[in-house]
Amino acid sequence: SSRERNVELHSGEAVFRVAREASRPFQVHTPTAIVRAVGTRFNVNQQPSGTVVSVLEGRVRVVTQLQNQPGLAAPVDPGIQDLKAGEEAKVESTGRIRKKALPDVISAAAWQRRNLKFQETPLENIVAQINRYSALKLRLEDAQIGSRLYGGIFDATDPESLAAVLEREPDLVVERRADEIIVRRQ
Numbered sequence: 001s002s003r004e005r006n007v008e009l010h011s012g013e014a015v016f017r018v019a020r021e022a023s024r025p026f027q028v029h030t031p032t033a034i035v036r037a038v039g040t041r042f043n044v045n046q047q048p049s050g051t052v053v054s055v056l057e058g059r060v061r062v063v064t065q066l067q068n069q070p071g072l073a074a075p076v077d078p079g080i081q082d083l084k085a086g087e088e089a090k091v092e093s094t095g096r097i098r099k100k101a102l103p104d105v106i107s108a109a110a111w112q113r114r115n116l117k118f119q120e121t122p123l124e125n126i127v128a129q130i131n132r133y134s135a136l137k138l139r140l141e142d143a144q145i146g147s148r149l150y151g152g153i154f155d156a157t158d159p160e161s162l163a164a165v166l167e168r169e170p171d172l173v174v175e176r177r178a179d180e181i182i183v184r185r186q
Helices: 105-113 123-131 159-167
Strands: 005-008 012-018 026-029 033-047 050-064 080-084 087-092 097-101 115-122 137-140 149-155 172-176 180-185
Touching: 012 026, 080 087, 080 097, 115 123, 123 137, 123 149, 123 159, 137 159, 149 159, 159 172, 159 180
Parallel strands: 005 026, 137 180
Antiparallel strands: 012 033, 026 033, 033 050, 050 080, 050 087, 087 097, 115 149, 172 180
16 A cells, blocks of 8 residues: 555565665564564564564564453563664564574575575474475374474475485384375384
Protein backbone atom coordinates (compact mmCIF):
# COMPACT_ATOMS: atom_id res chain seq x y z
CA SER A 1 0.00 0.00 0.00
CA SER A 2 1.04 3.63 0.02
CA ARG A 3 1.83 3.36 3.78
CA GLU A 4 3.56 0.00 4.17
CA ARG A 5 4.96 -3.07 2.44
CA ASN A 6 3.82 -6.39 3.91
CA VAL A 7 4.56 -10.02 3.11
CA GLU A 8 2.99 -13.05 4.80
CA LEU A 9 5.13 -16.18 5.11
CA HIS A 10 3.10 -19.13 6.35
CA SER A 11 5.74 -21.78 5.68
CA GLY A 12 9.05 -22.21 3.92
CA GLU A 13 11.99 -19.87 3.60
CA ALA A 14 12.75 -16.64 1.73
CA VAL A 15 15.55 -14.09 1.42
CA PHE A 16 14.55 -10.43 1.20
CA ARG A 17 16.64 -7.53 -0.10
CA VAL A 18 14.87 -4.35 1.00
CA ALA A 19 15.45 -0.78 -0.11
CA ARG A 20 15.19 1.80 2.66
CA GLU A 21 11.93 3.74 2.43
CA ALA A 22 11.07 5.34 5.77
CA SER A 23 7.55 6.32 4.69
CA ARG A 24 6.71 2.69 3.76
CA PRO A 25 8.14 0.18 6.24
CA PHE A 26 8.72 -3.39 4.99
CA GLN A 27 7.43 -6.20 7.23
CA VAL A 28 7.36 -9.99 6.99
CA HIS A 29 4.55 -11.58 9.01
CA THR A 30 4.86 -15.21 10.16
CA PRO A 31 2.71 -17.12 12.65
CA THR A 32 5.13 -16.26 15.48
CA ALA A 33 6.87 -13.04 14.43
CA ILE A 34 6.79 -9.75 12.61
CA VAL A 35 10.15 -8.85 11.05
CA ARG A 36 10.61 -5.14 10.28
CA ALA A 37 13.39 -4.23 7.88
CA VAL A 38 15.39 -1.04 7.52
CA GLY A 39 17.39 -1.13 4.25
CA THR A 40 18.72 -4.65 4.63
CA ARG A 41 19.07 -8.22 3.37
CA PHE A 42 17.79 -11.01 5.59
CA ASN A 43 16.56 -14.59 5.56
CA VAL A 44 13.29 -15.76 7.16
CA ASN A 45 12.72 -19.48 7.70
CA GLN A 46 9.28 -20.48 9.01
CA GLN A 47 9.65 -23.86 10.72
CA PRO A 48 7.13 -25.93 12.69
CA SER A 49 8.93 -24.93 15.90
CA GLY A 50 9.00 -21.20 15.13
CA THR A 51 10.51 -18.49 12.94
CA VAL A 52 14.28 -18.12 12.36
CA VAL A 53 15.50 -14.71 11.18
CA SER A 54 19.11 -14.35 9.94
CA VAL A 55 20.46 -10.89 9.09
CA LEU A 56 22.88 -10.92 6.15
CA GLU A 57 23.24 -7.12 5.80
CA GLY A 58 21.85 -4.13 7.71
CA ARG A 59 19.36 -4.36 10.59
CA VAL A 60 15.91 -5.77 11.35
CA ARG A 61 13.55 -5.66 14.29
CA VAL A 62 11.83 -8.91 15.34
CA VAL A 63 8.57 -8.66 17.27
CA THR A 64 6.74 -11.59 18.89
CA GLN A 65 3.43 -12.38 17.25
CA LEU A 66 1.28 -15.42 17.91
CA GLN A 67 -1.41 -16.29 15.38
CA ASN A 68 -3.82 -19.20 15.22
CA GLN A 69 -2.65 -20.65 18.51
CA PRO A 70 -5.92 -21.78 20.18
CA GLY A 71 -5.59 -22.40 23.89
CA LEU A 72 -2.04 -21.02 24.04
CA ALA A 73 -1.32 -18.88 27.08
CA ALA A 74 0.38 -15.49 26.75
CA PRO A 75 3.93 -15.68 25.38
CA VAL A 76 6.60 -16.68 27.88
CA ASP A 77 8.90 -13.83 26.91
CA PRO A 78 7.03 -11.51 24.56
CA GLY A 79 8.99 -8.68 23.17
CA ILE A 80 11.17 -7.03 20.62
CA GLN A 81 14.68 -7.95 19.51
CA ASP A 82 16.86 -5.78 17.29
CA LEU A 83 19.31 -7.68 15.09
CA LYS A 84 22.24 -6.50 13.02
CA ALA A 85 24.25 -8.19 10.27
CA GLY A 86 25.73 -11.46 11.50
CA GLU A 87 23.00 -12.13 14.08
CA GLU A 88 20.12 -14.56 14.13
CA ALA A 89 17.04 -14.96 16.31
CA LYS A 90 14.52 -17.73 16.67
CA VAL A 91 10.99 -16.82 17.72
CA GLU A 92 9.68 -20.02 19.27
CA SER A 93 6.05 -21.08 19.12
CA THR A 94 5.76 -19.99 22.78
CA GLY A 95 6.74 -16.43 21.87
CA ARG A 96 10.23 -16.58 23.37
CA ILE A 97 12.93 -14.92 21.26
CA ARG A 98 16.40 -16.48 21.35
CA LYS A 99 19.19 -14.41 19.78
CA LYS A 100 22.67 -15.59 18.80
CA ALA A 101 25.61 -14.61 16.63
CA LEU A 102 25.84 -16.33 13.25
CA PRO A 103 29.19 -18.10 12.91
CA ASP A 104 28.79 -18.08 9.12
CA VAL A 105 26.42 -15.52 7.58
CA ILE A 106 26.70 -17.07 4.10
CA SER A 107 25.32 -20.41 5.33
CA ALA A 108 22.06 -18.76 6.46
CA ALA A 109 20.99 -18.46 2.82
CA ALA A 110 22.84 -21.54 1.50
CA TRP A 111 19.47 -23.11 0.67
CA GLN A 112 19.34 -20.82 -2.40
CA ARG A 113 22.25 -22.85 -3.80
CA ARG A 114 20.47 -26.07 -2.72
CA ASN A 115 22.96 -26.57 0.13
CA LEU A 116 21.43 -27.21 3.53
CA LYS A 117 23.72 -26.70 6.53
CA PHE A 118 22.84 -28.15 9.92
CA GLN A 119 24.54 -28.01 13.30
CA GLU A 120 23.27 -30.18 16.15
CA THR A 121 19.85 -30.33 14.50
CA PRO A 122 17.21 -32.98 15.25
CA LEU A 123 17.08 -35.53 12.43
CA GLU A 124 13.33 -34.97 11.99
CA ASN A 125 14.04 -31.31 11.11
CA ILE A 126 16.79 -32.27 8.65
CA VAL A 127 14.47 -34.79 6.96
CA ALA A 128 11.68 -32.19 6.72
CA GLN A 129 14.02 -29.70 5.05
CA ILE A 130 15.40 -32.20 2.53
CA ASN A 131 11.90 -33.50 1.75
CA ARG A 132 10.92 -29.96 0.64
CA TYR A 133 13.30 -30.19 -2.32
CA SER A 134 13.23 -33.80 -3.49
CA ALA A 135 10.65 -36.05 -5.11
CA LEU A 136 12.33 -39.01 -3.37
CA LYS A 137 11.19 -38.67 0.26
CA LEU A 138 12.87 -39.73 3.48
CA ARG A 139 10.67 -41.28 6.18
CA LEU A 140 11.59 -42.00 9.80
CA GLU A 141 9.70 -44.92 11.31
CA ASP A 142 10.57 -44.11 14.91
CA ALA A 143 10.11 -40.77 16.72
CA GLN A 144 13.20 -41.44 18.86
CA ILE A 145 15.35 -41.54 15.73
CA GLY A 146 14.00 -38.12 14.82
CA SER A 147 15.28 -36.58 18.05
CA ARG A 148 18.91 -37.54 17.33
CA LEU A 149 21.15 -34.55 16.63
CA TYR A 150 23.21 -34.33 13.43
CA GLY A 151 25.23 -31.73 11.60
CA GLY A 152 26.73 -31.27 8.17
CA ILE A 153 26.10 -29.82 4.74
CA PHE A 154 23.74 -31.75 2.49
CA ASP A 155 22.62 -31.30 -1.10
CA ALA A 156 18.92 -30.46 -0.74
CA THR A 157 18.04 -32.32 -3.94
CA ASP A 158 19.92 -35.50 -2.95
CA PRO A 159 18.33 -37.39 -0.04
CA GLU A 160 20.85 -40.18 -0.69
CA SER A 161 23.55 -37.95 0.85
CA LEU A 162 21.75 -38.07 4.20
CA ALA A 163 20.87 -41.76 3.78
CA ALA A 164 24.58 -42.54 3.33
CA VAL A 165 25.36 -40.88 6.67
CA LEU A 166 22.54 -42.73 8.44
CA GLU A 167 23.68 -46.08 7.02
CA ARG A 168 26.88 -45.70 9.04
CA GLU A 169 24.88 -45.77 12.28
CA PRO A 170 25.17 -49.32 13.69
CA ASP A 171 21.64 -49.37 15.12
CA LEU A 172 19.82 -48.04 12.03
CA VAL A 173 18.55 -49.72 8.89
CA VAL A 174 18.07 -47.71 5.69
CA GLU A 175 15.66 -49.25 3.19
CA ARG A 176 15.25 -47.86 -0.31
CA ARG A 177 11.99 -48.12 -2.21
CA ALA A 178 10.99 -46.62 -5.54
CA ASP A 179 9.51 -43.45 -4.04
CA GLU A 180 11.04 -43.22 -0.56
CA ILE A 181 13.94 -44.00 1.74
CA ILE A 182 12.83 -45.49 5.08
CA VAL A 183 14.97 -45.21 8.18
CA ARG A 184 14.22 -47.39 11.20
CA ARG A 185 15.90 -49.03 14.14
CA GLN A 186 17.59 -52.36 13.60
